Amino acid sequence: MTAASVRRVCCIGAGYVGGPTSAVMALKCPGIQFTVVDSDAGRIAAWNSAAALPIYEPGLDEVVRSQRGRNLWFSTDIDAAVAAADIVLLAVNTPLGPRGAGLGGATDLSAIEQCARTVARVARRPTIVVEKSTVPCGTGELIAGILRRDGRPGVGFSVLSNPEFLSEGTAVRDLLRPDRVIIGGLDGSEDAQRALASVYAHWVPQERIVTMGLWSAELAKLAANALLAQRVSSINSISAVCEAVGADIADVSRACGMDSRIGGRFLHASVGFGGSCFHKDIMGLVWLAESLGLHDVAEYWDQVLQMNSSQTARFVARIARAVGCDLDAGAEVAVLGFAYKAGTGDTRNTPAAPVCERLLAQGARLAIYDPKVPARQIRDALPAESHYHHRVRICSDAYEAVAGARAVVLLTPWPEFATLDWARVHGLMAQPAYVFDGHRALDAPALDRLGFRAVSVGVRTTHHPKLK
Ligand SMILES: NC(=O)c1ccc[n+]([C@@H]2O[C@H](COP(=O)([O-])OP(=O)(O)OC[C@H]3O[C@@H](n4cnc5c(N)ncnc54)[C@H](O)[C@@H]3O)[C@@H](O)[C@H]2O)c1
Known part of the structure; x- marks a missing residue:
């Protein structure tokens, strides 16, 4: 797919990431149609309602109201939106799975896997599948495997990692002026990376759009959050010393x-x-x-x-x-x-x-x-x-x-x-x-x-x- 041919984007997951991300993309890319889909009918109804949106973010109401019904749609018809899309963003939740005996915890990827199976089942033309959810390294290859196994013969798929770095409370501002946009892909997915980059290029300066390997992009998101949290814990540890010494x-x-x-x-x-x-x-x-x-x-x-x-x-x-x-x-x-x-x-x-x-x-x-x-x-x-x-x-x-x-x-x-x-x-x-x-x-x-x-x-x- 070439950059110019991106006409329809579907985002699966109408949450804190999928909703604001699609709304800002729709605002900045008037020539592209964005459909946000979710299995939670109540959430979709709230996104379509004239009253309160399902999440609160400063500035989000205005963006949604200006684009909804023009090039931004919210729907529960997941199959139809996926089938029509050139790019499918996966912004579903990736919670912690059950704890094992050791430290840490495996991520529950069942929603991601279900989305990959949906894309494989309904896509009839070349489709770029993009991880926006935060996922462990290797998830892109897992998605690619499902698409290869379950997809229709002859339909070409590319899998990209485009982690979302927005911060709740400033999501709209962060999306309008991101520090960086990371687009990771496997060898051979350069055209797909260029196509996704072309969407961001509507408003993000070229030097802030960075392409890299799939694993690096996936790990970059985990590492960024770990480093931010580490700073909070570091200063909090010093706060305990402050209270003790005056x-x-x-x-x-x-x-x-x-x-x-x-x-x-x-x-x-x-x-x-x-x-x-x-x-x-x-x-x-x-x-x-x-x-x-x-x-x-x-x-x-x-x-x-x-x-x-x-x-x-x-x-x-x-x-x-x-x-x-x-x-x-x-x-x-x-x-x-x-x-x-x-x-x-x-x-x-x-x-x-x-x-x-x-x-x-x-x-x-x-x-x-x-x-x-x-x-x-x-x-x-x-x-x-x-x-x-x-x-x-x-x-x-x-x-x-x-x-x-x-x-x-x-x-x-x-x-x-x-x-x-x-x-x-x-x-x-x-x-x-x-x-x-x-x-x-x-x-x-x-x-x-x-x-x-x-x-x-x-x-x-x-x-x-x-x-x-
Ligand atoms: N919240 C944040 O600040 C933030 C920031 C960056 C990245 N992320 C990551 O983005 C992802 C989404 O986070 P969120 O906060 O938007 O989650 P969320 O729980 O608010 O939204 C996820 C949505 O996905 C829907 N969903 C789940 N499985 C589905 C399926 N199979 N088909 C259709 N819809 C389905 C759910 O109904 C829900 O509405 C997570 O991986 C998270 O780690 C979140």
């Missing part, structure tokens, strides 16, 4: 980040990282290393996950040391933010879930508020034990959540939390009122002046004898 992690991060060899991004200490990708992709990398006999490599990356869990546990331990006996007696804790980061309503692997679970286990009652996460989604992410249910209130604003609470625990740095009327918050809370800031999003000295006992990640506090 240093301030904000100063230490700044000093390190000003070194041009290090750079300042992803050096922000917090209660821990979350999201659907970091944990799963590191588990996949660890499993890959284990399966290659690279045990020291596997252990090295596994430590990034261990540090993340211990950071969350340490944060709750600080809360428990400060207000412990009151928690046992059923004190209410206001949880501000439940999404794994600001700018998204996604709660997959959010650190808020283990924090809430540990607080409930201590005996606390919780009043939870997040501006973008629906109440049902919060309840689904909490432990199923029925005796916890009556101890959780989901609130419709921050002031409702803090009323009567002994402590505020900030778990997502939504900008609206920094601009709350904190004097009013103080007046609504039981005294003495604590604030535990899991993201350094609040002005702790200003809170102290208002009468709070403010405790922040990565800085020692002197409010309580047992609390460093």
Whole structure:
């Protein structure tokens, strides 16, 4: 297929990747028709609805509304869209499979395999199949094998890896101005690589579109996520030292980040990282290393996950040391933010879930508020034990959540939390009122002046004898 002949693209998977990616491609390539398909009819209906889209991303509504019905379509008719497509993007979920005995975990590729079988069954003309999902090395060859075995004779297939590097919360911006577009292919797939590159060339500068081998592209995505998560765990490990010695992690991060060899991004200490990708992709990398006999490599990356869990546990331990006996007696804790980061309503692997679970286990009652996460989604992410249910209130604003609470625990740095009327918050809370800031999003000295006992990640506090 030549670059100029790309007319129809089908994306299987209408999630956090498939939806925004196809919408931005449609915006930038008015001459190409994009159809996003999914087996989840409810999700497709939401993408087609005039009300809220199924996912929240800043700027996404506008892009979808401008292209939907022109060159952007959402459908459950997977076979028809695949049969008509020159390029099929696979953006289905690739969750962790069942854990084995060793470190890490194999990726569950059943959705990818099912998509490959669908393409093989319905495609009647040359089709480029593109992995956008994050997959372990070798998945492209697995897909190619299915297409060779099950595809119609004479239909030519090419398999490419085009991993998606968007970050939730800034997906539209990232897609409009990607740092790089990676297109990996096996020997002989150069025409297919050029065809996919021609789609991106509508808006991405040529020097940012990089072609490479299939395995390198697949591994690049796992490695990028592992390196980003490693920076968070590294700075979080230093935050523990700061709390012990009386240093301030904000100063230490700044000093390190000003070194041009290090750079300042992803050096922000917090209660821990979350999201659907970091944990799963590191588990996949660890499993890959284990399966290659690279045990020291596997252990090295596994430590990034261990540090993340211990950071969350340490944060709750600080809360428990400060207000412990009151928690046992059923004190209410206001949880501000439940999404794994600001700018998204996604709660997959959010650190808020283990924090809430540990607080409930201590005996606390919780009043939870997040501006973008629906109440049902919060309840689904909490432990199923029925005796916890009556101890959780989901609130419709921050002031409702803090009323009567002994402590505020900030778990997502939504900008609206920094601009709350904190004097009013103080007046609504039981005294003495604590604030535990899991993201350094609040002005702790200003809170102290208002009468709070403010405790922040990565800085020692002197409010309580047992609390460093
Ligand atoms: N979420 C992110 O920020 C992000 C970023 C980069 C890469 N990724 C990767 O992209 C992939 C998709 O992630 P996501 O967050 O969009 O997942 P998601 O769960 O939001 O969406 C996946 C969609 O695929 C659909 N699906 C699954 N199997 C299907 C099938 N056989 N036929 C039709 N539809 C099917 C599901 O119904 C779901 O709507 C994953 O591999 C993920 O690791 C995610």
